[in-house]
Amino acid sequence: MKTPLSSILLVLAASFVGSFGSVLLKAGADRLKRTLLGLLRNWQLPVGIAVYLVSFGMYTAAVRSGELTILYPMVSLGYLWTLLWSYLIFKEPLTRNKFIGIGMILLGVVVLNLGNR
Amino acid sequence: MSSPKRNRVKANFMVVGCTILGAAAQMLIKRGTAQLGQLVDPALGSALVQVPQIAWKIASNVPLFGGLACYGFSTMLLVLALRYGELSVLYPIIALTYVWVSILSVTMLGESLNVFKILGLALIVLGVAVLGRKDSKAV
Numbered sequence: 001m002k003t004p005l006s007s008i009l010l011v012l013a014a015s016f017v018g019s020f021g022s023v024l025l026k027a028g029a030d031r032l033k034r035t036l037l038g039l040l041r042n043w044q045l046p047v048g049i050a051v052y053l054v055s056f057g058m059y060t061a062a063v064r065s066g067e068l069t070i071l072y073p074m075v076s077l078g079y080l081w082t083l084l085w086s087y088l089i090f091k092e093p094l095t096r097n098k099f100i101g102i103g104m105i106l107l108g109v110v111v112l113n114l115g116n117r
Numbered sequence: 118m119s120s121p122k123r124n125r126v127k128a129n130f131m132v133v134g135c136t137i138l139g140a141a142a143q144m145l146i147k148r149g150t151a152q153l154g155q156l157v158d159p160a161l162g163s164a165l166v167q168v169p170q171i172a173w174k175i176a177s178n179v180p181l182f183g184g185l186a187c188y189g190f191s192t193m194l195l196v197l198a199l200r201y202g203e204l205s206v207l208y209p210i211i212a213l214t215y216v217w218v219s220i221l222s223v224t225m226l227g228e229s230l231n232v233f234k235i236l237g238l239a240l241i242v243l244g245v246a247v248l249g250r251k252d253s254k255a256v
Contacts, residue, residue, distance in 0.1 A: 022208050025192075029199035045196065079209040086205035097247050098205055104244030105212045112215060112237025115230075 003066035010062035011074045018055035019081035023089060024048030069117050073109045080106075128202030129249050132210040135191045135198070140217030142187035144225065149181030206248055212241050 028044030039045075063071050079102050086092040156171050157164045164171070175181070198207055216238050222228040 022204060025196055026199045026204040029196045032196065032200055049192065076212065079212070082208045083205045086203060086208075090204060092203045092205045094205075097250055101244045101246075101248030102209050104240050104247060105209055106244075108237045108240030108242075108244055109212065109215065110237070111233055111240060112219070115233030115235075115237060117233075 003070050007062045007064075007066035007071060008074070010058055011071045012077065014055045014058035014062060015075050015078040016081055017058065018052060018075075019078045019085060021048050021052035021055060022078075022082050023085045024051060026086075026090065069113045073106070073113050076106050076109045124201040128198040128200075128207055129210065131194055131198035131201075132207045133213060135195045136211055136213040137217055138187045138191035138194065139211070139214045140221060142184045142191065143214075143218055144221050145180045145184030145187060149178050149184055152178060152180060209248055210245050213245055215241055 024044045025048040028042050028048055031042060031044070033039070033042070059075060083094070083098060083102060087094050153174060156174060157167060158170075161167055161170075195207075195211075219230075219234060219238055223230055
């Protein structure tokens, strides 16, 4: 089975969109107040969850045609997007351990999916 | 022990908890959708007249709702963890979900393991361990 380019682009877009879900959850967590009014005013949390659902819908549409062994690991590219936004938006340092750790996880997800062939 | 470090370690473990809940959610939803089976019974006529039966099939599906609840708790735990730690460290730890799902698929669903799967899972665990270590120098 061949994987159409449209599916690949859609999964890439899903990982990109999904990374903003994590950014919104972090922004919501940083201003989390345990009062009813505080929670109601925290728009980042529900919008973040909604963004996740959109990303999940895009992914589901993408995997209807194409090979899961190729498409599934590409979702993990979201970790790289998240690393970039963490640096740009939350000023988190880019460290060697983060690059090595995320690199190993990405490689691991690819190898794991080769085993599902 | 200094409090920032304690919080950092606590946040890491909270996200590990998220991954266990996430794996449980996936297994429950899989069981739930299998239990749903064919929603529309062709013998009973059009889908429209079967709406009450279909609604009941979905509403009475305990594993499905249990799975969704696990996802809900997992998200709450993630938000609480994100208060104490860096997004760039905590978010990739979610990849541990692959490890639990693989273990459960082998032990509960009788799926087979092979050298690729074992190597891939080992790489993910090692990658998470490297991420969870005290920060090295910024690059």
